[in-house]
Amino acid sequence: MSLAAADLPLSLARHIATQIGDEIEQGLWKPGERLSEEVIARRFGVSRGPVREALQILAREELAVIRPRLGASVIQLQPDEIIDMFEVRGSLYALAIRLFVRRATAAEMDGYIALGQEIRRIAAGEPDVDPREFARAIQAASAYALAHSGNARLKATMGRMNRQAYRYYAILMHSIPAHRRALLEMSARMNDAIHTRDAETASIEAWRIVELNQSVIRRILGIPGTQPEETPCSPAGPHLPD
Amino acid sequence: MSLAAADLPLSLARHIATQIGDEIEQGLWKPGERLSEEVIARRFGVSRGPVREALQILAREELAVIRPRLGASVIQLQPDEIIDMFEVRGSLYALAIRLFVRRATAAEMDGYIALGQEIRRIAAGEPDVDPREFARAIQAASAYALAHSGNARLKATMGRMNRQAYRYYAILMHSIPAHRRALLEMSARMNDAIHTRDAETASIEAWRIVELNQSVIRRILGIPGTQPEETPCSPAGPHLPD
DNA sequence: CGAATGTCTACTGTCAACAAATAAAGCAAT
DNA sequence: ATTGCTTTATTTGTTGACAGTAGACATTCG
Structure with missing residues (x-):
C-alpha cells in the first residue's frame, strides 16, 4: 500500500x-x-x-x-531553516523535472506546455502582474510535472514540503520585478529543454531557478550566501558556461 | 516489561x-x-x-x-515504491555530497577521508568481504557527510529515509561482486573529487553511484529500467529481509 | 530594588470505559 | 464442497476524568 x-x-x-x-x-x-x-x-x-x-x-x-x-x-522556521528547506526542495524539484522529461507521454507533455503558456500569458501583463496569480501559475506547472514524474514517493515528499514552502512563496513573488523577469527567462529555457526532452539541460535549468530563488530569499532574510558568485549547477549535471 | x-x-x-x-x-x-x-x-x-x-x-x-x-x-513497500524511494534518496545524497564539499572544514574533511580509507580497508579483503561490514562502512561515510552538510533539514529528511532504505541495503551488498567492484571505483572517484573540493564532480559521481545501485535493485526486483542498455536478469524475486 | 523562592493555574500525559465498525466464525441453502 | 447470509468477537474511535509538570505570578529575603 x-x-x-x-x-x-x-x-x-x-x-x-x-x-x-x-x-x-x-x-x-x-x-x-x-x-x-x-x-x-x-x-x-x-x-x-x-x-x-x-x-x-x-x-x-x-x-x-x-x-x-x-x-x-x-512550525516556525528560522531564516536558515527556510534556506535549508528550499535547498532540499530545489534538489527534489530538479529530480521531478528530470523524471518528467524522461517519462512523460506526449499528452502529458502537451498539458505541461499549456501550463507554461499560461505562465507566459500572465507574465505578459508586465509590469502589472498579480503576484498571487503568477505564483499560482508557477505552482500549478511544477505540481503538474511532479504529478507526472512517475514517482509517487517524490510526489508525496515534495508535496508535503510545498505546503510549507508556499507560505514563503509570496516573498518571492512580491519582491523585485527584476527577479521575476530573470525567473521567466530561466523558466523559458527550462521549458525549451523540457519540450525537446533534454532531461539534463532541463534539470540544470530547474536547479538554476531554485538557486536564484534561494539567493533572493537570502537577500530578503538577510543571510549572506556561502559563495556570492556561485555557479548554478544541476544535481548531477556538468558545468555550463554562463 | x-x-x-x-x-x-x-x-x-x-x-x-x-x-x-x-x-x-x-x-x-x-x-x-x-x-x-x-x-x-x-x-x-x-x-x-x-x-x-x-x-x-x-x-x-x-x-x-x-x-x-x-x-x-x-510499512510494506512494493518493488516500484522501493525504486521510487531510492530515486528520491539518491537526489538527496547527491545534494548532501555537494553541500559537504562546499562547506566542510579541514577537520571534517579529514574525518571523511578517514572513513573513506576504512571502506577501502574493508574492501581490500576481496573477494572475502563481509557484506554487512561493507554496508556499515559505506553508511557511516554517507552519514558523516550528511551530518556535516550544514543543512539540518536535509539531515532529518534523509536520515528518516535511510531508516527505511537500510532495510533493503543488504540486497545491494550481497549481490553481484562485480557491482561492489564498480561501486568501489565510483566511490574512489567521488572521494577524489571530494578531497579536491570539486563539488560538481563529486555530485556527479554521487549520482552515478545512486544510479548504479538503482539498476542493481531494479534487476533484483525484476523491474525493467528506463535505460535501454540494461540487461534483464533472472527475476530471483524480491528477496527482502524478513 | 533585584533576585531567589514558593504557590497557583493551566496544560499536557495517561488511563479505563463506552460506542461503532470491521473482520472472523458459524450456519443454512444450493 | 461452495456460496451467501447472520451472528459473534475483536479492534479501533472516542470520551471524560485524574495525575503530574511547566510557566506565571506573587512573596520573601539579601
Whole structure:
C-alpha cells in the first residue's frame, strides 16, 4: 500500500488535521502560535483525544512541532531553516523535472506546455502582474510535472514540503520585478529543454531557478550566501558556461 | 516489561515509538504485519493512548502505515515504491555530497577521508568481504557527510529515509561482486573529487553511484529500467529481509 | 530594588470505559 | 464442497476524568 493518504473521510482526527492544516497553510495561524488541545477540542466540539491525534498528523506534515510537555505549536522556521528547506526542495524539484522529461507521454507533455503558456500569458501583463496569480501559475506547472514524474514517493515528499514552502512563496513573488523577469527567462529555457526532452539541460535549468530563488530569499532574510558568485549547477549535471 | 512506574524524561509514547521503530528497522517485524494497539499496550504495560500516539510517530517516520478503521501495520513497500524511494534518496545524497564539499572544514574533511580509507580497508579483503561490514562502512561515510552538510533539514529528511532504505541495503551488498567492484571505483572517484573540493564532480559521481545501485535493485526486483542498455536478469524475486 | 523562592493555574500525559465498525466464525441453502 | 447470509468477537474511535509538570505570578529575603 502506498504512503499517500487516499482516505479522506471518517475519523475526526483527520478532519481536524486537514482543517487546521489548511488554515496554517493559509496563514490564519501565526508561526510559533500555540495549538492548544483544549481550545481546538472545544472549537470542534470533540474531546482532546482526536485533537491530539490531529496534532500528530500535522507534525507528520511538518506544519506543527510537538515538544514534550510543552504541547504543539505552529512550525516556525528560522531564516536558515527556510534556506535549508528550499535547498532540499530545489534538489527534489530538479529530480521531478528530470523524471518528467524522461517519462512523460506526449499528452502529458502537451498539458505541461499549456501550463507554461499560461505562465507566459500572465507574465505578459508586465509590469502589472498579480503576484498571487503568477505564483499560482508557477505552482500549478511544477505540481503538474511532479504529478507526472512517475514517482509517487517524490510526489508525496515534495508535496508535503510545498505546503510549507508556499507560505514563503509570496516573498518571492512580491519582491523585485527584476527577479521575476530573470525567473521567466530561466523558466523559458527550462521549458525549451523540457519540450525537446533534454532531461539534463532541463534539470540544470530547474536547479538554476531554485538557486536564484534561494539567493533572493537570502537577500530578503538577510543571510549572506556561502559563495556570492556561485555557479548554478544541476544535481548531477556538468558545468555550463554562463 | 512494565515501565509505567519508571520515571522517564521522554513520554511513554516516544519511548515505545523508538523501541518499535528500532525493531522494525532490524527486521523483527515483517513488512505488512499488523501493529495491534492492544498487544503493544499489554506488552509495555500501558494503556492504548500512548501506543496510539507511538504509532502516529512511526507513521511520521514512514515505518508504519495507518489506515482508518484498519489500524497500523508495518510499512510494506512494493518493488516500484522501493525504486521510487531510492530515486528520491539518491537526489538527496547527491545534494548532501555537494553541500559537504562546499562547506566542510579541514577537520571534517579529514574525518571523511578517514572513513573513506576504512571502506577501502574493508574492501581490500576481496573477494572475502563481509557484506554487512561493507554496508556499515559505506553508511557511516554517507552519514558523516550528511551530518556535516550544514543543512539540518536535509539531515532529518534523509536520515528518516535511510531508516527505511537500510532495510533493503543488504540486497545491494550481497549481490553481484562485480557491482561492489564498480561501486568501489565510483566511490574512489567521488572521494577524489571530494578531497579536491570539486563539488560538481563529486555530485556527479554521487549520482552515478545512486544510479548504479538503482539498476542493481531494479534487476533484483525484476523491474525493467528506463535505460535501454540494461540487461534483464533472472527475476530471483524480491528477496527482502524478513 | 533585584533576585531567589514558593504557590497557583493551566496544560499536557495517561488511563479505563463506552460506542461503532470491521473482520472472523458459524450456519443454512444450493 | 461452495456460496451467501447472520451472528459473534475483536479492534479501533472516542470520551471524560485524574495525575503530574511547566510557566506565571506573587512573596520573601539579601
